[in-house]
Amino acid sequence: MAKAELMDYDKALELFEPVLGFEVHVELNTKTKMFSDAPNFFGGEPNTNITPVDLGLPGSLPVVNETAIRYSISLGLALGCQIAESSRFARKNYFYPDLAKNYQISQFDEPIAYEGSVDVELASGRVVTVEIERAHMEEDAGKLTHIGGATGRIQGAEYSLVDYNRAGVPLVEIVTKMITGAEHDAPELAKAYVSTIRDIIVSLGISDAKMERGNIRCDANISLSPRGSGKLGTRTETKNVNSLRSVERAIRYEIQRQAAILAKGGTIIQETRHWHEDTGQTSAGRPKSDADDYRYFPEPDLLPVVPGIALIEELRAALPEAPAIRRKRLKEAWSFSDLEFQDVVNAGLLVEIEETVAEGAMAQSARKWWMGEIARIANERGVDAATLVTPIDVSSLIALIDSGELTDRLARQVLEGVIAGEGTPSAVVAARGLKVVSDDGALIAAIDEALAAQPDVLEKIRDGKVQAAGAVIGAVMKAMKGTADAARVRELVLERAGQ
């Protein structure tokens, strides 16, 4: 892939105003699919979670999943949307083998929810209100594997294989209105917006909400408007952005790429672009053309959805607290400073820390591990921290430290093991033999050995130079590969010196 020319970010912002728009797809965690009673289940052997409806076999008819309707309404309400008095499904016609029917059942002119807004808070404390145009229901498509060709991509492939397990999984697509005024914060806003949506769906409990598994997928639209022109630019739509980190990077990249083209008098092609996590670039996909003429028409196999005031009010009453209120409550409950809390929000780790605390960890310990070692490893690997470990494992790890079974240093090794897939913290402790040695016998033996090598230490301590003990403690820790309880070693050394 040829490297696109990029303009310096600040320079790009001087010349152009970025205009954003997002389409976020949320996979609902219902037991069954949107229109069939096949299991809605991630993974599994290919083509096992399907019914004739999911394959669009002749004579099969879709029937709407009631829970998916309830979840969609709840999500719409949480996004501050109006819920349509009557809403309808539509066929979106296209030829692509990810669905066997040659159409996707979606919603077009009568979405279930419309006109809402979400307040998104940035690191600076700036709050941007993102207007929601609509949230509509649709079915997910199957998964393609492209065979032949060098890259596993569709280009150059000889043929493709289709697994329809995901076909028909309920989705809600949340579409924003055009977002102007984000300015320099555009990339951060993109990330914070998706993170806020994720927080909302986690608190509603309507999705597994794992970006790396595609439970939340973001298509990011961006265009640049030359300053003072009052004209909108041509937009691109970047797909395949599957982590919070990528959302931010992809927007920044597109701003720099588009600015470089426009500054040279070039034009932006309205097209789909694909984000490549490994190279940190986008590449051209399909240009928008008449292939995007989907010939929507009302789905004749399904009847309108008319939720009724009673259901809407029942679901409204059951809504979890709004994100802003929740944040205020958590910040107080955890006694975090403004800076500490904001860092957590920016890192998109609010949910992880909340769940770790719910598992019994102290808030500060949870913050320390998520924002420290776990975030560091995530950063090193270029992934989201939430993909590395579960809150349950982090909480267990902290419990082992709190009970004195692990030192921080050992805990880092245990964490490595957990991330490497060696099991729970306890399992890693057992398998790697990483327990802190607080057995005095073993410690004293190691101390004797260290003292033999540095015979003058005890003398120095007796002369009042207590810090000399450090050399022995260091030697013992080294000899025991960090498994020694340093505080106990220190006590024992001082005891030996008669202190």
Add this chain to the structure above:
Amino acid sequence: MSITRDEVAHLARLSRLALGDEELDHFAAQLDGIISAVARVQEVAAGDIPATSHALPLTNVFRPDEVRSGLTAEEALSGAPATERDRFRVPRILEEEA
């Protein structure tokens, strides 16, 4: 209400139908006739009658969210012209790059 030859050509392309010039002339004229006939409904459908997508006065036909047994992979793939590794095998999707 009418449909033009260009629109028919566009629809044919969207539907992956390769229609020749003569066929386009033929179908465009026929479709135009059909649409004109159906369009007569607009004469009686005044502004106060909402558009309808369904003849039945029903709404909210739902299904409880309960799993029932579906197809095995073998059953699912039994009608497929080609399969590989328990997946449907489909021809190349994109034409060779120019």
